[in-house]
Amino acid sequence: MSFRIQAIELKVMAKKIIFRADGNSTNGLGHLYRLFSLVEIVKDSYEFVFLTHESSTNDVIPKAYPTVIIPKAIGVEEEPEWIAANLFPETHIIIADGYQFTTSYQKEIKAKGYRLVYVDDLVKDHMYADLVVNHSPYIREKHYTKEPYTKLALGTQYALLRPLFLDEATKNKTITTIDTAFVCFGGADPYNLTIKAVKGLLQISNFKTTHVVLGGAYKHEDIFALEAKHSDKLKTYKNLSEEQLIKVMQQCNFAIAPASTILYELSCVKMPILSGYYVGNQKYIYKGLSEKRTIFEGKDFRNYSVNEFEQKVKLIIESNSIQTYIDHQKSLFDGNSKVRLLGLINGLTISFRKAIEEDVLQVFNWSNDVLVRKNSYNSEPIKLENHKKWFHKKIRDENTLFLIALINNEPAGIVRFEIDDSYATVGILVSKSYRGQKLAGEFLKASAKKYFEIYSVPILAYIKKDNKASVKAFESARYTYFKDEIISGCVSFVYKLEKEDG
Known part of the structure; x- marks a missing residue:
């Protein structure tokens, strides 16, 4: 059966990060210093600006940080409008830390079109942010009220600490x-x-x-x-x-x-x-x-x-x-919170485009990575000549949806769907540069959403039984166990995702 692959070429602009916090002798400087730690984590991956109010104790902000001052006349109620007029939602993510960023503030920021990360320690307000980080080891998901889309990053595994x-x-x-x-x-x-x-x-x-x-x-x-x-x-x-x-x-x-x-x-x-x-x-x-x-x-x-x-x-x-x-x-405190936090922020900038001719060498290099070959059913190294023939065939195949996953507009991996009459088979690869950030599950969730905008047949995933990381990734993307099967002599799990679950 032949399918027409619809375009998945969305114009997505690279994002910069707005770090928003204040500090003073009344409320202390903790909100500022927590965001300083996040700046140090992401500054090599994202352009950023530190946004603070004129009334804040601003001399503690490192001189190397590009800083924008909100005028004293702008109160918290007027702030979302002021930010949107000066730092456009299409090109910015906001990471905010402060008790003034309540439910109404978050709701208004989201209405302006921003992706929002909120650093919390009070567990008080209903959350509208896309991501809430609370690094207390005491807090659990049950302590929060939030929107269905709000993701929680809780505990010391997300400790906001400098390098x-x-x-x-x-x-x-x-x-x-x-x-x-x-x-x-x-x-x-x-x-x-x-x-x-x-x-x-x-x-x-x-x-x-x-x-x-x-x-x-x-x-x-x-x-x-x-x-x-x-x-x-x-x-x-x-x-x-x-x-x-x-x-x-x-x-x-x-x-x-x-x-x-x-x-x-x-x-x-x-x-x-x-x-x-x-x-x-x-x-x-x-x-x-x-x-x-x-x-x-x-x-x-x-x-x-x-x-x-x-x-x-x-x-x-x-x-x-x-x-x-x-x-x-x-x-x-295991020292790995940098990788986890960067993965959470990267997860907010995921987009896809179809694979093109110019991707052939990038995909070849990714596919020949040692770990990728180990987890593949054919673990032999791939020869470039064979890869080129395969790649050129696949990007033209009407029954293949071959997506390049992007992190902030930079190539970061592959999700590929091989589509048949009654089901599609999915394969995923995450670039070595982004491993450890738990992005495989995010790629799978986001790509399934794109897939089901075009197709209705369920998606099957074939996973070697000893590949526990892949099992976790697929389960986090709402795939469920379907059956066991022997693939190329390997005992494997088959996981399944239906349209209503994706």
């Missing part, structure tokens, strides 16, 4: 001595917990040195008088770069910090940590890490006294389970 900390997370560490402390209470420290914690540490003879990192919005002065008095034991820092901060942390073998991004960074460096919370958005991270025995529990820090800090720290020093906590830190 040096992700690298540090992969290393092993053993603590045998506790004598050097690290203290940081975030950007603003509204309860001035820094001074209480430091005074408590000064009462404990074990500590020879205490390193104190002050946030960009820190306004208290008494810590500097204490530093002058104990200059041999106490050193303060402010506005450290990523490299400077990790070097200070690496000198330490004990820490006191709230359940915020700084706690995740310390967990990557690995040491016993006394942690608690002093604002509501820290509670979920605290609960999650407490349950996982990753931190020593400080609970509500707001009314802590100097003596309470001292007594809590002494109990930790006397504990015989410090290495257990460090091992748990290692298991929660």
Whole structure:
């Protein structure tokens, strides 16, 4: 039976990313710093602009980041209109982090035509964003109300951390001595917990040195008088770069910090940590890490006294389970969140075009990749002459839908449908450059949608039984197990997708 392959040539423009966050002495700088980590993850793959309000503490934004300032006269209600007039939806994805980006804001941004990623830690509003990232280990999907299309990325596997900390997370560490402390209470420290914690540490003879990192919005002065008095034991820092901060942390073998991004960074460096919370958005991270025995529990820090800090720290020093906590830190933060987060963002820019003559060498190189050959039923290397004959035949075959998958308009893989009277057979390949990002399932979902716009017959997928990654990818794309079959001597699963399921 012959089919006419309809055009699947959609004009899709390459996307740039708008990073949207504010920070100040009232709300702290956490929203800014979380997005800084995402900038570092995607800046080699996407053009971007950092968008912040004129009222924000903007001197902490790295000078290398292209920055756009929203005028003071523009409130949050007028903001979506202002953004759409200045940074067009056709060419931009928005990644927003901040409590002002509520249900109504998200809904309006989506109505303007943007793809939207929202970084959340309150689990409060109904979500209209395409993707919600919450890196608390406590939160589950059941905690959210959301639109059917909204995808959730939950837990420390999506930890928003800068590259040096992700690298540090992969290393092993053993603590045998506790004598050097690290203290940081975030950007603003509204309860001035820094001074209480430091005074408590000064009462404990074990500590020879205490390193104190002050946030960009820190306004208290008494810590500097204490530093002058104990200059041999106490050193303060402010506005450290990523490299400077990790070097200070690496000198330490004990820490006191709230359940915020700084706690995740310390967990990557690995040491016993006394942690608690002093604002509501820290509670979920605290609960999650407490349950996982990753931190020593400080609970509500707001009314802590100097003596309470001292007594809590002494109990930790006397504990015989410090290495257990460090091992748990290692298991929660594996250093691979960069790949996962980049995959999520790449998944928002998937498009397809039909394969053309000029793709012949690219497809040849992809097809001869070692892993591709291993998972194929014919595992022998492909000869270029044979490949060219096959390729030219397939792109002209009316019974073949041969798609090049694009990530932000760049070739990233293949999805090919061989169409027969009663079913089609699908084959998929993801470029080595994009492996590990869980894009195979996204390619399959998006391509099936295109396929069923033209055809009605179901799609079958033949998968070697030991290819567990492919099984997961097809299942994530709503394919279901159909039967077992022997293909070229290999025991295989056959998975099936019907039109009503795609």
